[in-house]
Amino acid sequence: MNKPKLWSKDFISVSLSNFFLFLTFYILLVTLPSYAMEELHSSSSMAGLMTTVFLLSAIVSRPLAGQWLERSGNKKVLLTALIIFASASLLYFFPTTISGFLVIRLLHGIGFGMATTAVGTIVADIIPASRRGEGMGYFVMSTNMAMVIGPFVGLLAIQQWGPQILFSLSVIVAIASLLTGLSVKHTKTEQPSKIEVLSTSSFHRLFEASAVPIAIVGSFMAIVYSALLSFVSIYAHEIHLASVASLFFVVYAIVLLISRPFTGKWLDQYGPNVISYPCIALFAIGMFILSQSSGVFTFLLSAGMIGLGWGTLFPTFQTIAIQDAEPRKRGVATATFLSIYDTGIALGSFLVGVIAAKMDYSSLYFFCSFYILFGAVLYYFLHTRKQASSTKVKKQQTKMQEI
Template identity: 75%
Template sequence: MNKSKLWTKDFISISLSNFFVFFTFYILLVTLPSYALDDLHSSASQAGLMSTIFLLSAIISRPLAGQWLERAGNKKVLLTAMIVFTGASIFYLFPKTIGGFLLVRLLHGVGFGMATTAVGAIVADIIPSSRRGEGMGYFVLSTNMAMVLGPFIGLMAIQKWGPHIMFTLALIIAMGSLITSLSVKVKKAEEPKQIEVLSTFSFRSLIEPSAVPISTVGGFMAIAYSSLLSFVTIYAAQIHLASVSSIFFVVYAIVMLISRPFTGKCLDQFGPNYITYPCILLFAIGMFVLSHATGAATFLLAAGLIGIGWGTLFPTFQTIAIQNAEPRKRGLATATFLSIFDTGMAMGSFVVGMMAAKMDYSSLYSLFSFYIVAGAVLFYLFYTRNRKKNTSIKKEQQSRVQEI
């Protein structure tokens, strides 16, 4: 039997669009706080609001975007989102006050939330169902590559050429997301029907219930992952490894890229249980090794273990969230997953910051290695056990039908 084709023009285009969105996001994420402090002479708390307001507007806009996907269709929401995202990128060139920049961040966060929700829903329709685990793994890799390149390019641009060039570069990259999204085709069969959802609006209509359990697991794990994004560079400097801290996420991405074909195919062939529990263990071991790193070798070994562990868990959780939803609810399932995940990231940055003020980073990462293991218990309770119940119920129903 011929294998369903994965690497189509539409899959490549939507993955590139996602890459450009996150590339822009990471360029600004690492440069705006220092720009606010150095050029706008803001306080540290005002500089921190740059990220907080962006994430809050993204979290709020995602459920709305998920419902709009049902109403207006994937392609319309995608193009609208990319126009808002790219348009907001233009405004970074003009404000001269912290208040003006916070307004731009608010608008940009709305575009980001809409764009990532629409892209996630469309790629779920483009990927063949028989290769969804493998396809989602490659798709999420576009986010990870942006995470590696964005901070590097952003810091280099603002340090060598100044903030105006950096903002111009971010705008050009954002335009790439709009251009690549124009070529994505959504089949007519995938367009949602104009059903009664148009006349109903409630909190329940903003979330997809089937995606909540696995999204909760993802948000729980995101708290641990946020400690890496926020503090691994500072930790590296404290243990006298600042010279190799810049390649931590490079090693993370390379190992993830090498492992992706195997982990994705394993998910499709054997199911989530066979891939999730080993990857939770690898993630925990990687965090434990990081907490005891004394040289470049152990520091980068931790990056590799985390790259396989967390780098596989995130697309696995997102795949489960999408597969559990009805086809027309995939956009809402994507929005639910990303909203809860980002909430975990936002909570993690705040909680980890408070913890870091009271303990050293080595103890912090050691503690998180045990926290991650607790995530395996949560996965069992929220996914594995429920799946076993559903399977047993189906078997009972089939046996009754056969008896009749």
């Protein structure tokens, strides 16, 4: 039997749009705080708000975008979001104060939150149900590749050519996201009836309850991931491996590229538990090796194991969130998952920063490895046991119907 087609024109277009969207995000993520301190002479706490304001506005906008997706259709929301995102990118040339930049970051975050919700929903509709794990894995790779390329391009631009070239690059990449988004055909999920809308509470229109448990697990794990994003380059300097610090996420991405054809298919064939538990273990082992690293080999080995572990867990969790929701609720489910996940990133960036001030990074990553193992317990209670109970109830209902 032939497999349904995965690499359609729409799948490629929406993946490219997502890549350029996150490329803009990462280009600015690593450069704006230093720009604020050096060019605008702001304090480190005010510079940190560049990221915080952006993420908070994205988190707040996602539930609203999810509801809009359910009512108005995916294409309309995607294009509106990408226009807001590209327009906000154009505004970075003008402000001369930190307050002005924070207003733009607020607007930019709204566009980003809406756009990431829309592309996540569209790709879930495009991917054949029998290949959803495989397809979501490839789709999330577009984000992973942006995470590797974005910081490199952003730092090179601001260090070699200055902020005007940096902002020009961000505009070009944001417009590329809009253009590739325009090439996606109109896709629209099943619309709710007026009776369903009236009988549904405001909370349930904004949040999809079925996505909350796995989103909590993802958010819990994301706290450790934020520790990597924020401090792994500083840790590399601390252990005298600054020369290979930039290779950490390169190795992370290479391992993802190699493993993705297998892990996505296994998810579709055997279910999420067969993937999740080994990957949680790999993530924990990778963090432990990182905490003990003293040479290039162990440092990059940890990157590979973390890439295979966490890099596989994230699309697996997002796939679970989408599969557990009704087709017409995929937009709300995507928004719910990403909002709760990003809350973990935002909270983790703050908490890990506070903890890092009290201990060295080696100890921080050592304790993170055990924290991840506790995540396996959380996954069991919030997903595995719940799934087993649901399956048991369905079997009982089937037997009753047969009788």
